[in-house]
Amino acid sequence: MHKRILVVEDEASIREMVAFALRKADMEAIHAADARAALVAVADTPPDLILLDWMLPGMTGLELARRLRAEERTADVPIIMLTARGEEMDRVNGLEAGVDDYVVKPFSTRELIARIKAVLRRSQDDDATGSIEIGGLRIDGPAHRAYAGDVQIEIGPTEYRLLHFFMTHAERVYSRAQLLDHVWGGSVYVEERTVDVHIRRLRKTLEPFGLDGLVQTVRGSGYRFSATP
Amino acid sequence: MHKRILVVEDEASIREMVAFALRKADMEAIHAADARAALVAVADTPPDLILLDWMLPGMTGLELARRLRAEERTADVPIIMLTARGEEMDRVNGLEAGVDDYVVKPFSTRELIARIKAVLRRSQDDDATGSIEIGGLRIDGPAHRAYAGDVQIEIGPTEYRLLHFFMTHAERVYSRAQLLDHVWGGSVYVEERTVDVHIRRLRKTLEPFGLDGLVQTVRGSGYRFSATP
């Protein structure tokens, strides 16, 4: 899980220490030395999380937090505040501004990474869809299970993800590239032919249950999931 | 879905922040600054959910939770506890009092709303509780004990919390991160693999009673509790 973290901090040494820790945790640090730079950086592509120093030249971190919350694009980006010990940290105002967590300096990088992970973890919503049924095949989203009528189907992780995508996007042709994007996640590179192999594996696990013809090949274009041949 | 939420919290600023967030999510906030006010407000018309601060003037939130559970009218109303980080929060006692979830301050409004929705969704199709039985395993909520048939099972605190969470959220896959959030609490940092170890310990204590296969591994996703393999 590669994440992009915006680090708004005027002290270069702290920025670098944080950047180093982030990189080790497979995250990318984007630097901003003051509020203005932060707003510019955010305008481009909103990061996954923002680390915000409490004291900044020009504008306080709190004020910046409010600004970020007001913007449509960044309203949902979690914010973690960095405060120095002894600094009057107005927790209530922070809460109002929608700050997700505080880390008090001096902090260990270990703790910082831990906090970041915790906040990221919480911010991802768990709206698992209910159950879907198409052509005698049913999947139970929350339970991560597939059924042919009443009998349960043993299915591997990637096969399940592929099946889940197909059933939530039935009756439509997807190219191998699109399937890679949606099922594998855009940030990994795998050969397109890999999709073929997984299609085959999926067909093979469905076949013993009389569920063939659901995954259809559209020659030259890709694959489609449909109950009607 | 218009819901009425009772907010029991002595700090006015937090009450207002919560009220603002609730309104944005199409819910109505009813305020109560202390336990007495809460009991009065509840006597009129029970709300759909109660947000309860852990520390209250006069009576602790935990005590109030017990009182609310004892009342006929409010026994079934879900309760979410608000606790400050660092406050010693006794999650076991919370379970005993029938608390449905915890949210640790500082929290973002986004997270709070998400938790509220999750609890509401769950309480829709949940009947009166007390004790739950799944697959020959029974837990007695108020006493926090576990039984296999009639024989009591010796079980540690963390194992019990894990088991309790599983039994109140059966037939659904949870990632290690989600389990950490719900069973360990939001703002603590432990390695995700720690979950594995506790899963194993739980399995090991259940096994001698023939209760194996209840805690299931979903490779690549997490764990699931279910009576059917």
Added chain:
DNA sequence: GGGTCCCGTGACAAGTCCGTGACGCGATTA
């Protein structure tokens, strides 16, 4: 009918994920 392109299929090696035993530490109890 021939050629070309596209897809199905089986095998395989690397990689990932999970179960498991052990260890140290702090808290609680005797």
Added chain:
DNA sequence: TAATCGCGTCACGGACTTGTCACGGGACCC
């Protein structure tokens, strides 16, 4: 104070996934 217990972490090994490749059959176009 000593002893026990529960908990979090680590390292190791095994089992399962998974991405890739090579081969061959079939479809489409001419």
